[in-house]
Amino acid sequence: MRKSKKERQACLQETIKENPFVTDEELANEFNVSVQTIRLDRMELAIPELRERIKYVAEKKMQDEVKSLPIEEVIGDIIDIELDKSAISIFDVKKEHVFTRNGIARGHHLFAQANSLAVAVINDEMALTGKADIRFVHPVKEGDRVVAKAKVIRSEKLRTIVEVASSVGNEVVFQGEFSMFRAPSSEKEEKNETGN
Amino acid sequence: MRKSKKERQACLQETIKENPFVTDEELANEFNVSVQTIRLDRMELAIPELRERIKYVAEKKMQDEVKSLPIEEVIGDIIDIELDKSAISIFDVKKEHVFTRNGIARGHHLFAQANSLAVAVINDEMALTGKADIRFVHPVKEGDRVVAKAKVIRSEKLRTIVEVASSVGNEVVFQGEFSMFRAPSSEKEEKNETGN
DNA sequence: CCGCTATTAGGACTAGGTACTAAGAACAGT
DNA sequence: ACTGTTCTTAGTACCTAGTCCTAATAGCGG
Structure with a gap:
């Protein structure tokens, strides 16, 4: 018909x-x-x-x-930075960042924001994450604006410890301690422990 | 001319x-x-x-x-899985995953592969990462094929410990221990510690 | 049966091609 | 200088997936 x-x-x-x-x-x-x-x-x-x-x-x-390429260099927008001291970035959680089933953000996006902020705060040609100790304190939902604050805690010749705390509003949602390797230009692969 | x-x-x-x-x-x-x-x-x-x-x-x-929506549910291709026991995924490092300056993969991609594998191995409606302890052992370069192996170590009522080891060829490049929360369907937000 | 809308058919033309033939230009080797 | 080969150009017929326009027909309400 x-x-x-x-x-x-x-x-x-x-x-x-x-x-x-x-x-x-x-x-x-x-x-x-x-x-x-x-x-x-x-x-x-x-x-x-x-x-x-x-x-x-x-x-x-x-x-x-x-x-989709250059923007990924830093996840989230850096809104303040003091090299080798501290940095702040914001990241808006959109539908592509969450589990479709419950609208909760996937952990790796929060990690990515924190990790790339830890990389960015370091005043060197290149920084690589060696270790990280992280904690997802509270779930983040679609529409949330996550503010990550990075603070350099300790800095040795090669290794720098950066602490990152992310929050939505007043609530802490993510905490992490990143052990970063600084790599001053040359392409040496210092044995053991290196990373991103 | x-x-x-x-x-x-x-x-x-x-x-x-x-x-x-x-x-x-x-x-x-x-x-x-x-x-x-x-x-x-x-x-x-x-x-x-x-x-x-x-x-x-x-x-x-x-x-x-x-x-770009459903497939990102898992980063990397799962090639083997035994629910609540173990899983394996592979992830090919392309140019969009590396720092343009030195061709080394950004840490959050390795984390994302491991994390999403840890989520996938859990036989429950939903799993969220609570804590993670990770180590970037060796840098990964563009073109590398990263094989991640997840193993469930311990499983309590709510919390499951998953160990993930990623390697390129024979070399271990990433290790992580993920403490996952299982969330059997209902949308309860059990206070403290939750995440992705 | 008139009028209206909806549908269909057909022709002329368009862009951006393919596939093919044929001829001229440029240059190298002997 | 002549020949052979490659490169370039021109021209034709044809294709797809259309546009734009005119004209004919079908179905139905009043």
């Missing part, structure tokens, strides 16, 4: 939305109408042609291609 | 790679040759036509659209 115009157009919109790669001809077969009818429908619904749709998808891809 | 065929083809390949949206005509103008020459070049270099290129980009986008 053929659907009414309204039904068909609603259905068409849905179909194209979830599969932009479908041609007018395929749609015509699916809905048992002529290609021209499909074209008229697209007109009325202001849906662009196949090639435009594909192009649009590809362009979006290009856009977040550039987004 | 017009480039030699070899030069032009190398250049063309580069140009298309970083801007797949360029037409043969535009390329012909850029290199001061005819459209046909560009077509022959594409033939020889086995570069598909504009529309195919765009389609390919768009399809990739669609692919990692689905990849």
